[in-house]
Amino acid sequence: MTADATLPDSLPEPHIADEQIQLVDARNRPCGSARRAAMRRFRFWHRATYVVVRNRRDEICVQRRTLTKEVFPGGLDLAAGGVVGAGEAVHVAARRELAEELGIRGVPLRQVGEFVHDAGGNHIFGSLFLVDHDGPLTLQAEEVAEAFWLPPAEALALDGVTPDTRQALQVLLAGGALETGR
Numbered sequence: 001m002t003a004d005a006t007l008p009d010s011l012p013e014p015h016i017a018d019e020q021i022q023l024v025d026a027r028n029r030p031c032g033s034a035r036r037a038a039m040r041r042f043r044f045w046h047r048a049t050y051v052v053v054r055n056r057r058d059e060i061c062v063q064r065r066t067l068t069k070e071v072f073p074g075g076l077d078l079a080a081g082g083v084v085g086a087g088e089a090v091h092v093a094a095r096r097e098l099a100e101e102l103g104i105r106g107v108p109l110r111q112v113g114e115f116v117h118d119a120g121g122n123h124i125f126g127s128l129f130l131v132d133h134d135g136p137l138t139l140q141a142e143e144v145a146e147a148f149w150l151p152p153a154e155a156l157a158l159d160g161v162t163p164d165t166r167q168a169l170q171v172l173l174a175g176g177a178l179e180t181g182r
Contacts, residue, residue, distance in 0.1 A: 020086035021046050028125045033086035040070065045123040047084035049094035050168035051109065053102065054178065055134050059149035060169070061102065062158070066145045071122075071162075074145075078155050078165040080104075081129075090127040098131065102147065103138025107131050112177040117164040128168055130177055152178055 020033045024045050039046055053061035063077040080101045084093040091111065099105045113128040137147055155161070156169060172178055 022084045022086045022088060024125060026123075036083065039083070043121045043123055045125070047090060047093075047127065048117075048124045048164070049081040049084060049090055049097055049127050049129065050079040050165060051081050051094050051098045051129040051131055052079045052169060052172055052178075053098075053104065053131050053133050055149055056132070057149070058151065058178070060152055060155055060178075061133075061137070061147055062150055062155050063101065063139075063147045064145040065162070066141075066143055069143065074160070075162045076155075076158055076160050076165075077162055078169045079128075084127075091129075094127065094129045101140045101144055103136070103140075104131065104133050107133055113171050113175050115167060115171045117167055119163055122164060124164060126164065126168055128172055130172065 019036050021036050021039045022030060023032045023034055023039065024047060025031045026045055028045075028047070034042075034044060038044070055061070060078060061080070063080065065072055065075050065077060067073045069075075080098050081094060082097045084090055091109065094109060098109070108131070110130045111127060112130045115126045115128065117124040117126055139147055152169060152173060156166065
């Protein structure tokens with residue numbers, strides 16, 4: 001598939017991981033936990049990590065979500081990451097998600113910002129990270145259908161980008177964290 005691939009008429013049944021998610025209140029204070037399905041159904045506030053992966057050509061890694069993802073199946077992610085587990089620190093969740101989704105381990109991870117994504121029934125406090133990586137990627141078959149590299153402006157111009165990762169990249173660009181001169 002390429003960046004402009006179309007989705008089939010019917011999607012496979014979504015897979016929803018059975019894990020405990022850290023819930024927070026509208027001020028990002030921990031207030032309990034819930035299974036992922038309940039968090040989605042009741043649209044609870046929660047935390048998520050967003051790890052933008054940049055190569056030495058200043059391109060970012062774009063991932064196509066599998067068709068079995070429960071949210072935005074087949075969509076494009078401009079960052080690796082995901083929800084924070086109950087009792088899990090955001091930097092630990094970011095490292096875990098980066099390793100799971102793209103197979104990237106043992107590289108410096110830099111926290112570069114935070115943002116709130118409150119749209120489309122999603123209520124997220126996002127923690128934004130940046131990592132430089134030029135090595136191989138090992139895609140998680142259950143979550144990532146393909147990955148490719150694009151300059152940030154081209155990635156933002158793609159159709160089908162998930163709204164939260166679009167916002168994450170926009171925050172990163174506005175803060176100047178992707179400017180060259182590492």
